Amino acid sequence: MTQEIKKTNKTEWPLWEVFIRSKAGLDHKHAGSLHAADAQMAVENARDVYTRRMEGVSIWVVESRHIHASDPDQSESMYEPANDKIYRHPTFYNLPEEVKYM
């Protein structure tokens, strides 16, 4: 049984992540993933799977194994340093009423 699964796994098409630009001027956004033999097929499949209703004008695909992600267990030390730096936001500063646009 395990032998059989191993054998089939060898031929399983690699996994790709799909990013779609929904209209000109916007960012590509993660839409989902799919399996494909190569990049060209991944783009073609992404068109069929993720843009059947004109959801996109541009598609990026990247093989999932090439994505490096931050570790959710490290979130605290990763993002905490930004917490006490509210002076990075414009609302931190008090301006006199007379200054209308700044």
Added chain:
Amino acid sequence: MSNSFQEHFDRLIDSEVTIEPKDWMPDDYRKTLIRQISQHAHSEIVGMLPEGNWITRAPSLRRKAVLLAKVQDEAGHGLYLYSAAETLGVTRDELYNQLHTGKAKYSSIFNYPTLTWADMGAVGWLVDGAAIMNQVPLCRTSYGPYARAMVRVCKEESFHQRQGFEIMLTLSKGTEIQKKMAQDAFNRWWWPSLMMFGPPDAESPHTAQSVRWRIKRLTNDELRQKFVDVTVEQAKVLGLEMPDKDIKWNEERGHHDFGAINWEEFRNVVKGNGPCNKQRLETRKKAWDEGQWVRDAAMAHAEKRKSRKKAA
């Protein structure tokens, strides 16, 4: 240590924060999700078969184009959901293997035959209608990839129900024979549609845990009642009779009472003894086996192209 992981997880669940693939999660949560999501994916894939039966015999080009688009959507929904399940650490091949060996289940509704064109109407109206009722609450489920897949599915699903209702409406406003055909399809699909919501709450031991985990947001009986209430009104518009003499408005409950469901039949179909279980699985396996050379060829082609690129 594991205790604090559990506490952290519980806190996220209680504060309606989404769980993502790399977050720590209890084994049972992972297992239950893999089972539920893959079962749903299998249902979408097998669900293409009863409708595929009518694509070549659709009564007009418009109906044919619509049915093709609907079946294509179902393939898409299956793919979204398989991908969501894969984020939990199971491979696509394993999932297919579970379906093909009968280890995994799919919705028992697809083990009923589609005998006439009116069945395309009844399936869209009732089966997709019941599915939507099940699925809309899942757009807010606790597991991120599943919730996002469900949002996509639900957006696309409402066209499915409307096209089914439109077929039923056209038939019920047609000739005497057409109307009879619509009623017959309604009669045959009604009870299996009610069974789609699963066994009664009293016999569904995992419901409490799943509701706690926000994998399920309403119980089987709550959803079933909602479905009965809306369908009664829609059947009036169609001018068709509810296939249940016991359906009656209950002022006190603010809901319709309805007749007893034949759970013996349900258990039988789930066990594999429905009218089409064997045929569905065989068709599915045949498609998979006969597609093997295509998958192999695509892989070989990709390898060849890669090595050619390297050489250049």
